[in-house]
Amino acid sequence: MTTVREPKQDRSRVTRQRLLEATIDCLAELGWAATTVAVVAERAGVSRGATQHHFPTREDLITAALDYMFDNRMAQARVEATALPAGEGRTEAVIVRLVEYFTGTMFKAALQVWTAAAADPALKERIVPLENKFGRVAHRTAVHLLQVDDKDPASHQLVQATMDLARGLGLADVLTDDSARRNIIIRQWATTLDSRVKRLPTTDS
């Protein structure tokens, strides 16, 4: 076996990634107050010095972690989209997938940050642009997956309502496992959505 020396640049990228993933895990599991740079660095197995080299402040670390995880999730969504059924059942499959994002670790971590930012103007100023970006990209992804005509006002609004519903279902899942109730709501909403939105003609996009 040959030992392959990672180039320095790659090692730096891996270190950064480990820190960002550890940040999300800490936020979701331990909450806002307990997610300090020291705790994250220890969980990631990265020295304090290296951590501060990558992320000078706690706010830098946390906003970078949310941004990284969101981009990751959206890239994953685009890959998974190829496995979604066409025609009947597609709407429900898409909503199930969307709601999964709002009940996962990423949402639980984001909730900790959003809630802290509500009472912290400096943090809020950093989070609002992220929130805008997340909302815009998530909407665009949902429109694409649902194959809906976003230029039709009612359809545009119903996709937005679907994201709001998903966010509400995410919040209902924070303290207890709400999955049984949630699955019934998702099925009902898929039927409702199918009856109200204007579809785009199917293409091979």
Added chain:
Amino acid sequence: MTTVREPKQDRSRVTRQRLLEATIDCLAELGWAATTVAVVAERAGVSRGATQHHFPTREDLITAALDYMFDNRMAQARVEATALPAGEGRTEAVIVRLVEYFTGTMFKAALQVWTAAAADPALKERIVPLENKFGRVAHRTAVHLLQVDDKDPASHQLVQATMDLARGLGLADVLTDDSARRNIIIRQWATTLDSRVKRLPTTDS
């Protein structure tokens, strides 16, 4: 003018109420970490001793505050219900009202507690029964206001979805004023709901 001496019992009730209201304000404004018993007592203008007499622990104070404010809001909803229009426009008026609860101080305070409880098992144990009660009572109130046949499964599920939507809209309003977008979503949702739910014959309840 005659000075009316409040009976001791009434004074105690007023003190208690002042503490509960100050707790909600502190949570919504300062966040979870900053809402200590000392801060609440000072804001309410109540001595530490009297505060601890009413609420031995911080958790006692916070759970009592949420419970009190929720009961208050529901009582208010029942009074306000008499002013809701009958027939056309009623659904939208009801949803506007429901969403107001999820964008107000009470929701912002509750969000701080829910989020803290996500990472604090002892607090979570106290909050989950409250969450169950709030969900049950809010659903019953929504069914009553919307005059929907809750025994019809699709109607029952769509009322639940309406509460989930309202929760999601509440969360979207935490960092920025989302009211312009929200009002369009509410109107769309009202039309959708009207086209899908089974109504009860109108009575004078």
